[in-house]
Every structure is written in structure tokens, then in C-alpha cells.
Amino acid sequence: MTRVRRGYIARRRRTKIRLFASTFIGAHSRLTRTATQQKMRALVSSHRDRGRQKRDFRRLWITRINAAARDNMVFYSYSKFIHNLYKKQLLLNRKILAQIAISNKNCLYMISNKISK
Numbered sequence: 001m002t003r004v005r006r007g008y009i010a011r012r013r014r015t016k017i018r019l020f021a022s023t024f025i026g027a028h029s030r031l032t033r034t035a036t037q038q039k040m041r042a043l044v045s046s047h048r049d050r051g052r053q054k055r056d057f058r059r060l061w062i063t064r065i066n067a068a069a070r071d072n073m074v075f076y077s078y079s080k081f082i083h084n085l086y087k088k089q090l091l092l093n094r095k096i097l098a099q100i101a102i103s104n105k106n107c108l109y110m111i112s113n114k115i116s117k
Helices: 009-020 032-071 078-087 094-103 105-116
Strands: none
Touching (some): 009 032, 032 078, 032 105, 078 105, 094 105
């Protein structure tokens, strides 16, 4: 019986895995089985950490706004500040408020005076 020449599909699949794992260290980039395992692990971690990154940035923005609100003679906390923003229907998200708190504290003070009246 003659020898069967294999196709290119398996080689193409392994090449794709090796390209993905090319920056990994040691056997994780060289051996197909461990590279496949590390690829699955990396994709799971990236999927999980996308949600975690959103949470972390939101916590950071809240911390910055709270510090600026207490420091900038606004006389109330973050929760009251956000509550008054919603009552006055000022649509500023936490990212923008945190940038204002860092770069231009006078502007945040003006916003707080506007909503407290």
C-alpha cells in the first residue's frame, strides 16, 4: 500500500498556535500541546480581565472624584455629589468628572456650586 501524503490543515493549525504563542517563554512557545494549553489560558484571562479592568477604572474614577469633592471645599461626599448631579440632570460621566478633578479643580468647584443651588 502506498504512503498517504498528509494535507496542510494540521500544519496550518499548529502554525497558528505557534504564532499566537511566539512571545511565551520556554516550552510554552515551542511545544504544540503546552502552547495550546497556554493559549486557552491566555484567552480566558484576557476575557476575565476585560471586565475587571472596567471595574478597576470605575473604582479609580470614584476615588479621584471623592478626594476632589472633599478637598475642594464642596463640603459633601461623592455620593451626595453624584446624587445632586442626577437631580439637576447634568449628564457628566465619572471618567470626565475624574479628569476635571485632576486637571481643573476650579471647574469642579463651579459644577458643585451649580448643583448645590
